[in-house]
Amino acid sequence: MAAKNPAPTNPVVARARITGVTISDEGPHRSARAHHRPLGWLTGLLAAGTAVGVGELAGALAGTAGPIVVVGDAVVDVSPAPLKEFAISAFGVYDKVVLLGGILTTVAALAAVLGGFALAWPMVGYAGLGLFGGVGVLAAVARRTDEPLAVVPVLAGVAAGALALYLLLRQARPKAAGPASGQLSGGPPDRGEAAKPAGEQTAGASSPASPAQQPAPSGPSPGGPSAAAGPHRRGFLLTGVGVLAVAAGSGALGRHLSSGANVAASRAALRLPAAAEPLPALPGGVSLDVPGLPPFITPNRDFYRIDTALTLPRVSPRQWRLRVHGLVDRPLDLSYEDLLARPLIESDTTLTCVSNQIGGDLVGNTRWLGVRLADLLREAGVHADADQILSTSSDGWTCGTPTAVVMDGREALLAVAMAGEPLPIAHGFPVRMVVPGLYGFVSATKWVTDIKLTRFADERAYWARRGWAVRAPIKTMSRIDVPGPLENVPAGPTTVAGVAWAQRRGVAAVEVRVDGGEWREAVLADVPGIDTWRQWRWEFDAAPGRHTLEVRATDSTGHTQPEQRVEPIPDGATGWHSVQITAA
Structure with a gap:
């Protein structure tokens, strides 16, 4: 008759039974x-x-x-x-x-x-x-x-x-x-011992254990x-x-x-030539001096930055080169020194991002210094059918700008400075494009290294391939900056102020209304030209309680920004900006 507890065939298990140790085949x-x-x-x-x-x-x-x-x-x-x-x-x-x-x-x-x-x-x-x-x-x-x-x-x-x-x-x-x-x-x-059947163990196995045979203490063994x-x-x-x-x-x-420490040092040591065609000083009335209103010239540190560069390109001026090619008679290859040797001009221009929502802050104004892009293109000899300027950043991003816009007399620049200092690295140092009147995604290539004259029918830039507009003029827009959204203000005389812009047309009027009432015309600040934003201010007597303020602008062509809100993509947002305040 078979034994009820047959001897295990696994020698490890056999040894465990002999020594009184309990294990499982898969637990360890x-x-x-x-x-x-x-x-x-x-x-x-x-x-x-x-x-x-x-x-x-x-x-x-x-x-x-x-x-x-x-x-x-x-x-x-x-x-x-x-x-x-x-x-x-x-x-x-x-x-x-x-x-x-x-x-x-x-x-x-x-x-x-x-x-x-x-x-x-x-x-x-x-x-x-x-x-x-x-x-x-x-x-x-x-x-x-x-x-x-x-x-x-x-x-x-x-x-x-x-x-x-x-x-x-x-x-x-x-x-x-x-x-x-x-x-x-x-x-x-x-x-040897573990391999023996249970019945063949030596007599000593059943006798009291010697010290060497005592069970090991619990816990890890040295062996x-x-x-x-x-x-x-x-x-x-x-x-x-x-x-x-x-x-x-x-x-x-x-x-x-x-990290571009050497590029930063090169920028800090750079001394740019003076403008061959300097602009006059800004008019004294460009600022309305309302607390909380953005300054007419946006400080470089506060200027918005929107681009696809995950890390800032660090381009040394000594290594920078610009190639102008494509549908041109005479391709150009310029160094940074070559560019600075050309006449430099100044331009007061407001830049706006197409992603700017109604009332958003993706807009800034400054004085730029650079070389006229139109002069460069004339020197290269642009072909009549080249309707697109395809510019490329040092990180591979591309931008398509209508050639006709650059050649129509506006101050489109290859900019080397903003607000009186060399371009910050975050804003395109050593060279970027600035084209008044167009949203940045079709005009404002930073860290630009390549300009190709081509046709819209033949090539598409980065955002155009994703369904955005290929010609994107900036729309007439206004914004309330003072008072801020949901702000509590004292009842009585209240100042409402903000900025409005309509590049290439200029802002002719700004109107404000309270709680859906009649539109009232605001006071406008002076401006140096049609390509900058314009500050405005309006006063009203705020009764106690909650109020809704709305603003709209009209440009010099007579077009007033529409009430209907449209999302920014593919060619810019529209709609009236409004804020709610509480007077007490």
Whole structure:
């Protein structure tokens, strides 16, 4: 008759029964996996950090963007227009910081997950790095067509990340496999003894145990899994510290090299020539001196910035060149010195972003200094059928401007200064385009390095390919700045003030009304020309309670901004701006 408790065939289990240790066939494996999972997460994070850090350094040395920025550019490019509009309206000038933070967080999360799987299946980790590299290469090729080295940071980062993953897995994987070695918490097995059937144990096995045979105390044994894993843990720690140092060091050095400290120093040391055609001083009445009203000249630090550059391009004046080509008789290739040797002119011009909502602040006014773009195009000999000026930024962004607009006599500039100082890096240093009367996305290329004369029928610029207008004149608009929305004001005489703009036409009148009553004409400040905004002011006697204020402007052609609200895309918002206040 078969025994009720047949002897186990697994020698490890047999040894466990002899020594009184209870184990299961899968418990140690499962607990080991759970115990070592954080090592996998850390492995993935360190490998990804190395890829990013080395990629940043390679980008700085190659003079191009790092892998995160390259992928971020691709995210911006493929994002639908409503999502871009939401980002601008929700985060303003911080939209790029939010995007980069989101990309880094996503990369970190994916790296941790892949690292956890890589402990058991290393190819999962390598495949993840390969996928990131593939996306980065495609993004670099698609966006940065004029930068042959744009793929180098991506490839360098992936290679460094793969090496870091290999070194870390060498230390982490043996540790994860330790519990499967067959060692038990009661000490190392005696293979000869464990192999004997239960009935063939020596007599000493049933006699009182000698001190050497006493059961081991509970907890890890010097010969158990923890001891076997100890050297691997120390090895992983040392390897991890080394990998972290490489990741952090290369990333910090890359950021330092790409921070443009030398470009900032060059800008600070720059002394621009005086204007060959200086403008007279601004009229004394351009400012109404109402507290809370924006100044007529927007300080450079407060001038709005909207563009697709995730990190500011740092272009040295010594390295900057402008190519004028395409449908021209005489292509031009200019250095920064060549540009400054030409006559410089001044222009008072208000810039407006097409993304500006009703009452928004994506508008600013300043005095620009630069070279007339029309003079440059005449020198190149533009063909009669070249109806588009396709300009390109140093980061690959493109802008399509109607040629006829630039050639119609307005002061369209290749600007080198604003508000009396060289262009800030954030606003296009060393050279940008400024074309009065057009929204920025069809006129205001920053960090411009290439101008191609072409046809709208043949080529489309960045936003035109996404369904935005190709000809986008700025619409007549007005805004209430004082008092602010939901502001509490004393009952009685109250000042309402703001700005209005209608570039290339000029603001002829501004009207205000309270609680849907009659329109009343506001007092207008002086202006130097038709291409700047205009301050306005109106006084009324505010009765106690809540009031709704509305404003509308009329330009010099007699057109009054319409009441109906239209969203900014594809060619600018319309509608009356209104605010609610409470008088008490």
